[in-house]
Amino acid sequence: DGGITQSPKYLFRKEGQNVTLSCEQNLNHDAMYWYRQDPGQGLRLIYYSQIVNDFQKGDIAEGYSVSREKKESFPLTVTSAQKNPTAFYLCASRLKSSYEQYFGPGTRLTVT
């Protein structure tokens, strides 16, 4: 089955700790994205990557970091500098030739 997997589904962390969210896709898509979803705010773009070893900041990149060492993988690190890290995080990917994005199931992060 082709698709995007995100793990874990739920993640709990103490304030001050960095945490890394996994995103893997086997769709052979070129571009990958990380969004944050908060109630009433839709999806806001954190980071995106159009090719391996390259990524750009989205609209709310502060306090986050990413890497793209392999085409299939785009992990997101939520650092202790992120002021409001508790949220639902969605990973997406798309083919270079299309705007249509495919989404993973998401990771719900709770920081206390």
Added chain:
Amino acid sequence: AQSVSQHNHHVILSEAASLELGCNYSYGGTVNLFWYVQYPGQHLQLLLKYFSGDPLVKGIKGFEAEFIKSKFSFNLRKPSVQWSDTAEYFCAVPGGYNKLIFGAGTRLAVHP
């Protein structure tokens, strides 16, 4: 800058009622428009999309949307909703650098 506005944040309907969810966009380039749906506990998935041609677009599960260029609108419709349509619906347009910009979302609750 591109933007998307969804007017209804919460909609409550009874089964068999008709549905129309508003979406207005501001976008200066070639118009590509999307509606995504997020059913409870499931992935965000594409409901329908408009790239060109017939402005009335048919999607999955009996949904349709009409692109009205003069009104910068892409409203989502369904003639008769079912309980299983309970979900959150997002309108999206391309932003710069092959991103998608999402509206704030509309939560639809359908009562049996």
